[in-house]
Amino acid sequence: MASILQRRQSLSSQLVAELRALIDKGTFKPGDKIPSENELMTRYSVSRTVVREAISGLRADGLLETRQGVGAFVTRRPKKRLDPFDPQDMQAVLHIIEFRLAFEPEVAGIAAKRRTKADLNDLKAKFDDLHSKSLDANSFVKPDYEFHLAIAKAAHNPYLIQLGEHLGPQIIPHSIIHVLAPEIPEDMSFLKRVRGEHEDIYRAIVDQKPQAARKAMKSHLKNSLALYSQYLDL
C-alpha cells in the first residue's frame, strides 16, 4: 500500500505533524478518542513503533493523554504552548519591543520596591558586565538580556521570572537586527545612549525609586522602538 508519508524526515515526526494537523483541523476534537495504534498502523502503513513514538511525542506536547487498556484521547484543554520568540522580520522585532514595553516598566518598578541586598549584588554584577561590553555591538546582547532578567528576578514574582526566561536573548533587538538589516550602521552614539539608559534603570532600582525605574525602562524601550521603526519598510 502506498503510504501518504514520504521518506525524508523520520516517519514518526511526519506522523506527529499529520496527527497534529488532524487535531488542529478538528477531525479529532478535544476529548475524542483517536484511532487505536493498530488502526493507525494499517492506515498509514507504518509499524507500531512509529505510531507509538508519534503518540509519545504528542503526549509530551500535552496534546494527547493515553490510558492503558482504553486508548489515546485528545486533551480536553490543550495547553497553548507559548511559541519561542524568534523574530523573522522587522515587524516582529517591533512587536516584541512593544510586548516588552507593555510589562517591563512595571517589572522595573516592582523590582525597585522589592529588591533585596542579594538582588543588588546580582544586579550589580550583571550591570558591570553589561557596562564593560555595551560599546561592542557584537558581544553585548547576552549581558543585556541577563541584566533585564536580573531585574525580573529582583521583582520576586515567579511568573514574571518565568516569562523572562522564556523570552530568551532573542528579545534583544540586536540579536537579530544585523541579520535582517545589515546595512544599519553600528552607530556609536546610539550605543552610548543605550548605556546611559541602562544606568538610569540600574540607579533607580538601587535607590528604590519605583516611579523613576518605571519611567527609565519605559524611555529605554520607547527609544528602541523609535530607532527601529525607521527601518520598518525593509
Added chain:
Amino acid sequence: MASILQRRQSLSSQLVAELRALIDKGTFKPGDKIPSENELMTRYSVSRTVVREAISGLRADGLLETRQGVGAFVTRRPKKRLDPFDPQDMQAVLHIIEFRLAFEPEVAGIAAKRRTKADLNDLKAKFDDLHSKSLDANSFVKPDYEFHLAIAKAAHNPYLIQLGEHLGPQIIPHSIIHVLAPEIPEDMSFLKRVRGEHEDIYRAIVDQKPQAARKAMKSHLKNSLALYSQYLDL
C-alpha cells in the same frame, strides 16, 4: 538484575524523570552526548522500547536532539517552557494578579488606540455575555477571561495574544478562589463593582481613549489585588 525503577508508573515515564533529573543536576550538560540506547538498556535493565519512548518524550520536550548514527545530545539552549498557570495557593493567586497588573493596563491602552470595527463587534459580544452573567459567581469566569482575551486581540500584537491564550481562564481569581478559600462569601456588592469596572474598560476602548483604558484596567486589577490580599494568611 534488580531494577532501580518501581512498577507503579510506566517504566518509560520513570526513565524520563530520571534522565531529566540527570540533566537538571548537570551530569549531562548542554551539548553533551548521553549514553547510547544500548548502554541505557543495560544500565536500567529495561528494553530498548522503554529507552526510546523516554528519549522520544524528552525530545518532544525540547531537552534532547537525536541524530541518526551519532547519538542523542542535550539541547544547547533548552527551551524554557512556560509552566501552566495553576495557582495552588493564595500567594500564587496574588502573584498572578500582580503579573496581569504588569501588562494588561498597557494592553488595554494599545487596544484603545488600535481596535478596528471588527474588534469592536467581537468585544461587544464578549462584553454583553460577561455583563449578563457577571452577577452569577459560578458562571462568569469564562466570559471574564474571554473579555480580557478579546482586548488582547484588539491590540493586534501576536505576542500579547499568545500570552493571553497561554494564561487561560485560570488567571481569573474566581476560577480557583472558592477552592482555596470557600469561606469567602459571594459578596453581591463586590460583583456589582467588578461589573462596573469592566464597563469602564469597555467604554474607554470603544471611545478610543488609551489613557482612560489603561487607568480603568489598572484600577480593576488593583481592586482585585486588594480584595484578595485580605485573605493571604489562609
Added chain:
DNA sequence: ACATATTATAATGTCGTACAAGTTGACAAT
C-alpha cells in the same frame, strides 16, 4: 607520503512478533 575510496563499526530508525496489564462489555449463574 598524501589524498581518495573502501570498509568496518556503531548508533539511531523501522519493523514484526509476542506477551503483560488494564479496561470494558457481554453473558451466565445466583
Added chain:
DNA sequence: ATTGTCAACTTGTACGACATTATAATATGT
C-alpha cells in the same frame, strides 16, 4: 437485579532483526 467470570480490545513492555546514517579505521592509487 446483582454478582462473577470470561472474552475481546487497547496500551505497556520486551526481544530480535534489519535498514539507514555517520564516523573512524583501513586500504588503495598516485
